[in-house]
Amino acid sequence: MKVAAFLPNDYTKNVASGNVTWKSPSNIALIKYWGKKEDQIPQNPSISFTLEACATTTKLSYKKHDQPQNDFSFDLFFEGTQKDDFKPKINTFLKRVEQYLPFLKDYHFTIETSNSFPHSSGIASSASGMSALALCLMSLEKELNPKISQEDFNRKASFLARLGSGSASRSIEGDIIVWGQHANTIGSSDLFGIKYPYGVHEVFKKYHDTILLVDKGEKQVSSTVGHDLMYNHPFAQQRFVQAHENLTKIQSVLADGDLKEFIAIVESEALTLHAMMMTSSPYFILMKPNTLEIINRIWKFRETSGTHVCFTLDAGANVHVLYPENEKDTVYPFIQKELLKFCQNEHHICDQIGFGAKKL
Template sequence: MEDRSLSREPSPGFSAAACAGSNIAFVKYWGVRKEPPGAGMPLNPSISMTLREAVTTTRVTFRPDSLPERDTLVLNERPGPPEALARVTRVLDEVRRRASLRAPARVMSSNNFPTSTGVASSASGFAALALAAAAAAGLPCAPQDLVDLALMGSGSACRSLYGGYVLWDASFGQEPEANPVRQIAAEDDWPLVDLVAVVSREAKKVPSSQGHLLAWTSPFLEARLSQARTAARIVEKAILDRDFETLCQAMEAEALSMHAVMMTSKPALLYWLPETVAVMQKVRSLREQGGVPCAFTIDAGPNVHVIALPEAAPEVRREIEALPGVEEVLFCTTGGGPRLLEADGPCD
């Protein structure tokens, strides 16, 4: 006979909605642990800035009387692909286990930014999902309570649980009781602008999940990890000191070292296009010859994030938009952490 004290069913329509911003990493991780403890966790710390204008809004509704008796996902007003639904269900299963719930969920999620533009929707998406699902199930919703849930969907999502500037410590998995994510500075402490130069909208042929494992085949991985750990300390201090010049040097060198690992893995990963290099060269020219405070960083793809001081952003944007092959320049600023919504309105 079933012990009903171990499970409870929410009333129909038991739901919550949340929104969360994406983030851009100033110090990135590339390569993950292959064996326990901490299998799948990054080999080095990472530091990111949460973005205000690139937001995912997600509603989670547990429906015990719904048919079919499985989770459903609507993503940008279309049925979510099977691989995305599988990741969402992994998060929801953990929520159900913690809350002793027995009910499928309907998840409706939308981004206010275009896809395949170099802005990571998985970070904002799973941060919003973790908060909305926890709230709908009546679980604690403080950022530190949501880290494990967000990580089940996307590594970078745990950084989007906080606003401003965020450090993810790579020691996670070795000491599970320790919170691996912390805020370095709030969004108002040092406003910066992220100008995303979109040079391609094509999906990556090799997803990051595969690339992380290929990192082990690069002869430069160990040197890169040492450099990234040092860069994390330098970048954290630069953020606290509002030292843009130091941030520029460390951020660009760190991104280039990560791509060196990609280019020397087996098989080699070359995400750059000629337009990628053109944007990088323009940014360096603006800074070194024109004294314009701006610097680049590049994720696993061809699009370039140009970080600038707010007063320089209009000039930088004009210069980047004028380059041949740049399809669009997205404008993002430093944003806050995720929040619950009282209604289905947008996350302003």
């Protein structure tokens, strides 16, 4: 599919004002993407679990101007407080999507948004936030053109969300999403995320993710800067090949329910992501001492308990502890007893695999 497919047809309705609210989840990548080309195109494909509890709720109110404006017109409120410092990021997003949503300068927008988790906590707030906003804008477009099908709605919402945050393309639907062109995944695209198109073993249908907030401060390095460091990275090309190979490997794992191989792939991907940052120029170490303590305790507990608990990481210090539903009565008490002391004020979030965004 080409980018031109997302240019709209003529609108058939006139909409003067209204509002819409979407709740969109974050997601956690199992196969990581790190490195982007122009226009938010990933250097390698990724696959993620959609989350349930970690979500952004965004209400978009819109009122048509008497005359079209020369610039975007919007107010932004985050958790009830006007946030002008967030506006440049939204303005950049609106510029990127304007050709696909040509009505944007016809309206004044009020964007009211809130998260179910701490901002800058290492949870992908850009994924949930940008996907929620993209869905709100798509709802307005569907009012202007009611003939848009549900499939086209979801695909374009993912396409638009990607232009705000790459990982946001994976937050429209659930429960397992692939983003990025991959030779062995039918329908995969660099332009939008797709629902994983193959069979999935029952054990992965109710997976848990307990997120341990080791460091709730601002990220040491932004994702944008981190992705840019891949341009001249000495190991970049090998990494991109590895991600393609791991996405192929994980398909049989998801089909067969092979938890040992699942652990091997997912933990290796997490450590590889951090290895790329530690070997970039400039280099960064985003793990904290407590991150490593948690990882070592997970490894030890897995060996002694015979459970299939494992970890993954995003580009930060916090740890996502993954485990199947049928082991939660063993794993969660271990988390409480052994791991929470390494979090800031024992702060953690109990989450699990989810099924995508919801219109409220």
